[in-house]
Amino acid sequence: MLKVKDLNLVYENKNHVLKDINFEVKNGEIFGIIGLSGAGKSSLLRTLNLLQRPTSGNIFLDEIDITTVDKKDLRNLRKKISIVFQHFNLLSTRNVFDNIALPLEIEKKDIKEIEKKVDKILEEVNLSHKKSSYPSQLSGGEKQRTAIARGMINNPEILLLDEPTSALDPQTTQKILDLILDINKRFNLSIIIVTHEMDVIKKICDKVVYLKNGSVEFFGPVHELFVEKENEIFKEFYQEINIDWSRAKQLSSKETIKLLKIVFWGKHTHEAVLDEVSKKYDVKVNILYGKIEHLKDNPYGTLIINVESENGKINDFIKELDSKVYSLEVLQ
Numbered sequence: 001m002l003k004v005k006d007l008n009l010v011y012e013n014k015n016h017v018l019k020d021i022n023f024e025v026k027n028g029e030i031f032g033i034i035g036l037s038g039a040g041k042s043s044l045l046r047t048l049n050l051l052q053r054p055t056s057g058n059i060f061l062d063e064i065d066i067t068t069v070d071k072k073d074l075r076n077l078r079k080k081i082s083i084v085f086q087h088f089n090l091l092s093t094r095n096v097f098d099n100i101a102l103p104l105e106i107e108k109k110d111i112k113e114i115e116k117k118v119d120k121i122l123e124e125v126n127l128s129h130k131k132s133s134y135p136s137q138l139s140g141g142e143k144q145r146t147a148i149a150r151g152m153i154n155n156p157e158i159l160l161l162d163e164p165t166s167a168l169d170p171q172t173t174q175k176i177l178d179l180i181l182d183i184n185k186r187f188n189l190s191i192i193i194v195t196h197e198m199d200v201i202k203k204i205c206d207k208v209v210y211l212k213n214g215s216v217e218f219f220g221p222v223h224e225l226f227v228e229k230e231n232e233i234f235k236e237f238y239q240e241i242n243i244d245w246s247r248a249k250q251l252s253s254k255e256t257i258k259l260l261k262i263v264f265w266g267k268h269t270h271e272a273v274l275d276e277v278s279k280k281y282d283v284k285v286n287i288l289y290g291k292i293e294h295l296k297d298n299p300y301g302t303l304i305i306n307v308e309s310e311n312g313k314i315n316d317f318i319k320e321l322d323s324k325v326y327s328l329e330v331l332q
């Protein structure tokens with residue numbers, strides 16, 4: 001487990017970029033760091049394997065505070081927590097095989113062992129056919145696979161990925177995300193991924209830290225970010241719900257009409273809860289906005305509805321519906 005405690009980073013020019021950061025990453029988790037440009041995501045990632053020393057605070061890897069590690073133990077630390085850089089950092093004069101072999105050569109490993117390990121990892125990232133190619137002969141996705149393979153060659157406990165899909169087209173992005181999910185499952189490897197793409201968080205992450213101006217604005221499971229914090233965080237990140245609120249409120253201005261926001265989560269998302277409860281209380285439902293999305297393995301749905309009842313049972317209807325959905329908010 002990786003635990004970050006009260007971490008601060010002040011650059012030499014007095015720029016205080018990370019402020020009292022706290023979070024933890026459990027073994028085998030895929031953990032996202034998200035935020036707007038300049039929020040401090042890359043700075044945070046680089047402190048996690050001490051490429052950038054924090055100004056204060058602690059980073060515990062399995063209870064040991066790595067911020068106290070001295071220079072000679074840094075190489076061992078970076079074998080345990082390895083990083084894949086945003087622009088891959090492949091050496092242009094070395095082919096794919098030799099790029100991946102580099103960390104083992106630095107360790108002065110036996111040539112036979114190097115060949116065996118590199119060939120195995122090449123197979124795992126589906127790149128055996130490109131082992132003799134040079135970086136200039138590779139597509140963006142192949143460069144990323146090479147960089148990930150090099151990051152994996154020393155069997156790290158944690159793999160840090162800086163914007164692994166930012167330079168890729170949507171199809172290649174999907175393939176790289178599948179690869180990340182695959183290595184996470186196969187090796188029970190913890191993966192910490194910096195991204196500015198909400199879709200990446202949705203598709204592969206278990207937990208997430210949302211950074212704003214260097215502070216943790218949210219830390220928790222991805223579905224909580226989407227479901228509970230949607231209004232606060234998403235408004236500044238992107239306008240998630242596209243609805244004409246003044247019209248919706250005007251429609252709901254009568255005493256007998258209420259405007260509701262309902263969130264469904266997990267297996268209940270596909271159940272006909274709304275239909276059943278509205279029939280039971282004889283309430284008319286008018287859907288103003290609706291969508292179902294997928295977060296890793298679970299669907300979640302959002303509905304904005306107004307409901308109308310002349311029989312005085314609208315509050316009973318709301319109470320029962322509230323007990324059957326993930327969350328319900330009376331907007332008006």
Ligand SMILES: Nc1ncnc2c1ncn2[C@@H]1O[C@H](COP(=O)(O)OP(=O)(O)OP(=O)(O)O)[C@@H](O)[C@H]1O
Nearest residue numbers: 011013015017036037038039040041042043044196
């Ligand atoms: N070495 C440095 N010295 C001083 N300031 C720096 C240094 N590196 C980054 N910064 C500043 O720290 C802030 C955070 O930068 P960082 O690259 O960590 O943000 P980010 O969230 O990763 O941004 P982006 O999404 O644009 O890559 C920015 O204001 C940046 O200019």
